[in-house]
């Protein structure tokens with residue numbers, strides 16, 4: 001009986017999720033623009049004064065630097081995740097030409113890659129992240 | 135006396151209402167759904183039912199043990215039912231408040247807050263790990279009062295059923311008298327928001343009067359729409375990771391703790407506490423926001 005209940009519930013959940021997909025499609029998991037990422041960060045960081053920012057080549061994430069810190073803003077479903085880079089935030093940071101490979105000390109976000117437009121910009125942001133997490 | 139489980143009875147209605155809200159969202163864009171988020175919420179609901187069934191024997195054994203020493207024998211009168219419902223809701227307020235202010239409890243309750251959406255499926259996003267917290271011990275006075283245990287389970291179920299419908303953006307404000315006394319979608323949206331002005335407020339289950347009495351009531355401000363979720367939103371939709379993430383964080387901190395005092399505070403201080411104050415707590419976020427508001431005000435003068 002409990003197994004029937006469990007299987008029935010799983011089937012019901014599956015059907016509701018399928019209906020959800022039919023009605024709203026699959027979220028593209030991208031930031032609409034760099035401005036949207038900056039606006040979201042500004043809503044979380046009072047007095048944010050952006051010095052520089054860049055949208056990733058795949059549109060999923062943005063790196064943003066203000067006077068005090070560097071932040072990652074990324075699309076998660078149709079929502080956002082924000083991470084502030086500080087000492088201990090990263091387990092490792094490497095670069096593969098124009099792609100930054102971030103390994104976070106974060107159970108729900110262990111790794112995140114940020115492809116940028118070119119190697120020079122990736123190297124610049126790699127330095128910024130290295131300084132922020134030193 | 136055999137009393138039914140209100141949550142079990144209401145489950146078909148929950149399902150129909152989630153579907154109804156989805157169709158309403160499609161037609162009006164007044165509510166929002168995302169498939170992976172919905173899937174996670176529903177799986178959390180199912181997992182919570184399963185873990186509740188597995189560990190129910192602990193609840194029954196403890197409640198039965200304590201009830202032997204009950205001060206009164208309150209029976210099944212209508213007055214007892216009403217008193218039980220109101221006292222249970224009062225208990226719920228304090229349990230909920232503690233759940234936001236003590237990390238040990240938060241590790242469980244955060245699972246309910248982990249969605250960035252606010253729709254009826256969010257109501258079903260229930261935690262799996264209540265058995266790892268001392269929540270049951272907090273209920274000891276309720277068992278000692280002498281309400282029959284089936285009645286306690288029944289009114290608690292009713293409380294949870296009430297809270298289902300308030301997880302929606304589809305309803306703006308209820309009539310004024312209702313907003314004054316009862317918990318409503320508007321009040322509970324505030325509770326689920328991470329905007330600095332809304333943090334740590336509106337802990338009510340059914341009656342919002344507890345928040346008004348104990349100074350935690352915050353009104354929804356139309357100029358500051360709620361951003362739902364948690365201060366550090368999760369980078370996953372995996373329900374197992376959602377259920378475990380704060381426990382993993384606590385374990386990592388306890389391993390790293392440099393003293394008994396630090397270990398104690400990692401568990402018992404508000405979420406985000408750290409020995410060097412380098413992490414954000416709701417208090418530090420609110421203080422920072424207030425400082426900024428004050429400087430804005432001065433700059434505008």
Ligand SMILES: [Zn+2]
Nearest residue numbers: 230234243247
């Ligand atoms: Zn809560």
Ligand SMILES: [Zn+2]
Nearest residue numbers: 246301322326
């Ligand atoms: Zn809720």
